[in-house]
Amino acid sequence: MPSQLVNDYFRQENLPHIWCSGCGNGIVTRAIVKAIDSLGLKKDDVCVVSGIGCSSRASGYLDFNTIHTTHGRALAFATGIKLANPKLNVIVISGDGDASAIGGNHLIHASRRNIDITTIVYNNNIYGMTGGQYSPTTPCGDKATTAPYGNLDNTFDLCDLVKGAGATYIARSTIYSPNMIQKQVENGIKNKGFSLIETITSCPTYYGRKNKKGDAVQMLTYLRDHSINTVAYNKLSDEEREGKIVVGEFHNSPKPEFTQLYDELIKSMAKED
């Protein structure tokens, strides 16, 4: 029997999902749905926009207004939807490659505009859908099918990136702590502005296997053992900080929101007539 949550929010005719066993995407998706549920949002008022990738398939499983777009462009589609109908709660689901490689330009500009969109990046440190190529978040030195000798690129810190670009709510969590993901998504949705929640998820099939990270349980355990909150992290020495995943809410600082400003512009023009 599916749980009440699955009954209420998932399109059961489209299940089972395409994700591999041991994939963390289900944990993130469930946490997002729990956040929507706990905020009491009406399903008709929620719009989920996704790009292309394993993670982006989530939109098809969810019983909202859903649109699975093109690789990297979810935020640009979402910008059109939100600006056209600001009443919709617009949530973007995107992979690390989708959001920060091919879609990196839209990510920084959506942040800069502070448009009221809540973006959840399912960061599995790899291109899952295409079979394990390195992404902008694959750690330096790690292996991928296109980095057979180890990745030479530096990585993005997605939270720092969007902070610099102007996002107004920024947080990170891992699939070891679904409640933390849920809380962050709730706060992201509550923020009337651009919110980014980076969730570290695991891909045992590609990233795990290529880098000898073990099975799904071992990868989860790794996330548990390496996550740390900002306060504790700040007390560590440089060597101790090596390999740590800093989690928590990093930024929550409202600013005027783009679609609201546009609506005010329209109102002011109507008055002038």
Place this chain on the structure above:
Amino acid sequence: MTVRLMQGNEACVEGALKAGMKFYAGYPITPSTEIAEISALELPKVGGKFIQMEDEIGGMATIIGASVAGLKSMTATSGPGFSLKQENIGYAIIAEIPCVIVNVQRVGPSTGLPTSPAQGDIMQARWGTHGDHSIIALYPNSVKEIYEITVRAFNLAEKYRTPVILLLDEIIGHMREKIDIDDNSKIEIIDRKKPSCPPEKYLAYAVREGEIVPSMASFGEGYRYHITGLVHKETGFPTGNENVAEELVNRLTSKIENNVDDIVTYDEYLLEDADIAIVAFGATSRSAKKAINDLRAEGYKVGMFRPITIWPSPEKQLLELSKNVKRIIVVEMNSGQYFLEVDRIAGKNTLVEKYGKINGDIIKPEEIEAIVKEGHNA
């Protein structure tokens, strides 16, 4: 009656507003930029929205999003930006999202001659996005016609749930002509069909008996459904089923190809007794008209066929024409793109020649006159 002196690009925005445009997204590029600038100025006055996106890929994606949320949407660009829009034009085709893409052409490839006219995107308009598909592309030749054809572009987009491409010439986009904007109360405006069934009965991609396309709910109206660029079933959900794939691609193509009589418009000039026909569109057709008048004065029986709908091509009409004339000369500011189409259709019945120019200079009436005479004496 208010006769106004108006630029072609301005007439495009006026036409779009008349058609009900409520959303514009794009990225500036010569020679299309006035379309963005005037949209930015006018849209908030009518409760519409304008956004300058970070690039043309984003501009295209954003108008699709706005259309999904229920607003009639447009973007405008030129060659380099038109190239960037192609992937998402394909998305609008497969997901059946109405929208209008204006391409005020310039000389390419690449940055080419940014401020010089060209008609070099005929084939990119047809086949720019990957995969099998049909497309609607319209090509006006005056400021007044830009106004009317922009309205028509929106109407066709809404009626057939498909992106419609408006090909403009820099010459007309930047030219000022008299136009009577008040003289348009009769203009028909078409809106997309909305579902009338209750949400639980809604099949987002099922075509009801007697309809051409599925009815389209806007996000936020209570019909929760799924849109994807993947091959999808009537429910909107993806499938890898071969039969469904073939059926879908065929349906998307035939909704256009089976309705060419409704979609195709064209203009004929002095063809009744002609034994030579010039095929020309956009600005080039205006040079051709002058050439025809001069040639007629000298006794040449020459006329013009001007496609206003470039894609799907006016196949029936071109075939008919090929039976009535000894020569067809396709005159275009490229090295023979539409010639390929005209020759395919008419070449078995008559001689089809091409005259092209690719250096950023317009084709002048004298050149067309010379071409007609040259072939005639040979």
